[in-house]
Amino acid sequence: MPRNLNVNRTADMATSPPIRATLDPEVVEAWGGALAAYRKRFGWLYVVGGGGMVVGLAGQWLAGKWMLLAVIPGMAAFVAAAITARTAAPKCPHCGELPYRPFERGVDPYSVEWCAHCLYWLRKPW
Numbered sequence: 001m002p003r004n005l006n007v008n009r010t011a012d013m014a015t016s017p018p019i020r021a022t023l024d025p026e027v028v029e030a031w032g033g034a035l036a037a038y039r040k041r042f043g044w045l046y047v048v049g050g051g052g053m054v055v056g057l058a059g060q061w062l063a064g065k066w067m068l069l070a071v072i073p074g075m076a077a078f079v080a081a082a083i084t085a086r087t088a089a090p091k092c093p094h095c096g097e098l099p100y101r102p103f104e105r106g107v108d109p110y111s112v113e114w115c116a117h118c119l120y121w122l123r124k125p126w
Contacts, residue, residue: 021114023121030093031122035110038090042081049078094120 052073089109092099095118100107113123 021119021121021125023125024094027092027094027120028122028124031090034090034093038088038109042084042088045077045081045084049075049081052077092118092120092122094118 053075056072056075089098091097092115095115097115097117099109099112099115099117099122101116113125114121
């Protein structure tokens with residue numbers, strides 16, 4: 001059963017929770033499952049891409065200009081991971097939209113606490 005919580009924090013308006021947000025345990029549980037699936041599906045891409053970039057840059061520093069060719073696949077994997085993960089970010093279980101505003105950039109899905117569209121909590125507020 002959803003219940004409304006009155007929340008009033010003195011943080012920045014862009015990052016503070018809405019005055020009235022609805023807490024539904026089913027939505028919170030579904031969001032946790034969506035984040036786990038997202039991490040399982042895309043987490044390895046960041047490891048491979050970031051590792052390739054680190055190895056390539058270290059090799060370039062040690063061996064010279066020819067190791068730059070080792071950086072290019074790592075950079076390509078990292079960029080592909082970022083684009084793919086951004087386009088496949090988990091949606092709000094209640095309204096089906098991205099839980100942040102459309103033009104926000106660099107939003108980490110793991111740090112989102114409530115949906116900006118339907119004002120449902122995605123994590124427990126305590």
